[in-house]
Amino acid sequence: MTGFTNDYERRVQGAYSRFGPGSNVWGSAEWGGHTINIYTNHEFIHYLFTQPFLDSQPKDGAVLADFGSSDGYVADTVSSQLRRSGHRVLPVGIDMNHMYLIAMEGRHPKVRRLRADLLNMPLPDDSVDFGILRFVLPYFSREQHSRVLGEIHRAMKKGGRFVAYNDGGFDEQTGKLYNQFFAESAAALGGWDVETIKASRNYPSCETLQETARQDGFDVRHAKDLTGEVVGFLSPEIYASRFVMDRNQKRRLTNVFRRWKKSGKLPFDDGLRLRRATYTVILEKQSF
Ligand SMILES: C[S@@+](CC[C@H](N)C(=O)[O-])C[C@H]1O[C@@H](n2cnc3c(N)ncnc32)[C@H](O)[C@@H]1O
Numbered sequence: 001m002t003g004f005t006n007d008y009e010r011r012v013q014g015a016y017s018r019f020g021p022g023s024n025v026w027g028s029a030e031w032g033g034h035t036i037n038i039y040t041n042h043e044f045i046h047y048l049f050t051q052p053f054l055d056s057q058p059k060d061g062a063v064l065a066d067f068g069s070s071d072g073y074v075a076d077t078v079s080s081q082l083r084r085s086g087h088r089v090l091p092v093g094i095d096m097n098h099m100y101l102i103a104m105e106g107r108h109p110k111v112r113r114l115r116a117d118l119l120n121m122p123l124p125d126d127s128v129d130f131g132i133l134r135f136v137l138p139y140f141s142r143e144q145h146s147r148v149l150g151e152i153h154r155a156m157k158k159g160g161r162f163v164a165y166n167d168g169g170f171d172e173q174t175g176k177l178y179n180q181f182f183a184e185s186a187a188a189l190g191g192w193d194v195e196t197i198k199a200s201r202n203y204p205s206c207e208t209l210q211e212t213a214r215q216d217g218f219d220v221r222h223a224k225d226l227t228g229e230v231v232g233f234l235s236p237e238i239y240a241s242r243f244v245m246d247r248n249q250k251r252r253l254t255n256v257f258r259r260w261k262k263s264g265k266l267p268f269d270d271g272l273r274l275r276r277a278t279y280t281v282i283l284e285k286q287s288f
Contacts, residue, residue, distance in 0.1 A: 029230045038230060038278070042077060049074065049163050050081040052222070052282045053130045056161065062089045062129035067118055067152055068136030069093030070100045072108035078132065079110070089130065094121060118148050123155040131155075131162035138167065138203055145204060149216040159287040162218065165280045167203050184260075188252035206279035218283035225279045 029038050036044055053064075064082070066075035072093035079091040093104050093111045101113045116122055118136070131152055140148055156162055187194045204212065210220045 031230045045077050046081050048165050048280050049078045049132055052163050060088045064089040064130040065092045065128045066132040067094050069095050072104035072111035075111045076108040125154055126157045128156045129160050133164040146212050149213050153216045156285040158285055160285050162283045167278055184256045188256045213283050221284050222282040
């Protein structure tokens with residue numbers, strides 16, 4: 001069973017392509033005193049992904065794989081940044097969605113395209129030097145996370161570095177707050193059923209991801225909760241000012257926010273800003 005086998009996932013996929021890279025609102029956040037887009041900002045991408053790869057020996061032809069790469073934006077950006085520091089890497093974007101691979105061909109032609117399911121990749125064992133996984137795990141059930149990381153582990157070279165950047169920090173700090181709040185907001189926007197969303201979206205916390213990765217044979221080199229460092233924006237007002245919402249969507253979303261605000265549990269800094277719970281984990285495949 002993969003991420004796109006049910007109707008819910010197809011709708012998420014549609015929503016992501018509308019709001020994904022290219023939109024300057026989805027992903028807007030404050031970081032280091034500036035408003036950035038966490039999906040596209042080059043300094044932020046450098047901080048998350050390029051920096052951890054830089055202290056390895058420069059090597060011609062090292063393979064950089066972006067697992068669940070969408071249109072290849074991250075793989076292209078990171079490989080250009082590495083190239084500027086003397087690493088000539090071969091970027092590969094791996095995605096099972098044909099639409100994204102067509103987009104990759106047009107937008108990021110330097111990235112080699114591989115259409116594959118992350119649960120079963122046609123990559124040889126020990127073939128990837130640098131790996132990236134950004135906002136992909138929620139597309140898999142919690143039970144499948146270990147299989148995804150295990151498959152990536154198989155494909156990585158011994159000593160190879162792999163960075164996972166993900167949503168999910170509130171998950172363990174405040175019980176199910178994060179999942180529940182986002183499930184309700186997503187349901188309000190899309191007219192979906194909350195239980196289906198909760199059952200379909202799986203945000204492992206930073207600790208859970210580390211534990212799973214260790215079980216799959218990775219060493220954890222570094223883990224950082226970015227919840228306080230990157231403050232995202234999300235509110236009915238912001239949605240309404242940037243996206244086309246019909247009256248029903250707006251009413252439903254506003255009701256969700258009102259209810260959560262009233263409960264005193266909304267993870268806001270103030271009326272408009274949401275502490276978007278993201279974290280980054282740097283992993284290494286054990287070299288023995
Ligand atoms: C939220 S998007 C993130 C895309 C990209 N990593 C980024 O950060 O911009 C999730 C991506 O995972 C891909 N994906 C989901 N399930 C997959 C699977 N089973 N195998 C390969 N790719 C998958 C989707 O096609 C989509 O491009």
